[in-house]
Amino acid sequence: MTTITLETLADRIQILTDAILANKQTLNLKEASAFTGLAESYLYKLTSAQEIPHYKPRGKKIYFDRTELELWLKTGRVKTNKAIESDAVKTVLRGA
Numbered sequence: 001m002t003t004i005t006l007e008t009l010a011d012r013i014q015i016l017t018d019a020i021l022a023n024k025q026t027l028n029l030k031e032a033s034a035f036t037g038l039a040e041s042y043l044y045k046l047t048s049a050q051e052i053p054h055y056k057p058r059g060k061k062i063y064f065d066r067t068e069l070e071l072w073l074k075t076g077r078v079k080t081n082k083a084i085e086s087d088a089v090k091t092v093l094r095g096a
Contacts, residue, residue, distance in 0.1 A: 027063065036069060
C-alpha cells in the first residue's frame with residue numbers, strides 16, 4: 001500500500017489546478033490571483049482604479065480574460081543592459 005503524504009497531495013492538487021487554469025480563458029478573481037501570483041485584494045484594488053482589464057457583467061463579480069491578463073503582465077518591459085547599449089550605438093551611428 002502506498003502512503004500519500006500531505007505534501008504529495010498538495011503537489012498533485014497544484015498540478016491539477018495549473019492544468020485547469022491553463023485551459024480556461026475566463027478567470028474569476030481567485031483564479032486570476034492564482035494565475036498572476038498577485039493577492040486577491042491587490043487585484044481588486046487594481047480593478048477599482050481601472051488599472052487592469054476586467055469585466056463585471058452584472059456589476060458585482062469580477063472576471064478576467066486570460067489573454068488580456070498575460071498582455072497586462074508583460075507591460076512595462078525593462079530592457080537589458082545589452083539592449084540599452086545596442087540602442088545607444090545605433091543612435092550614435094545615425095547621428096554621425
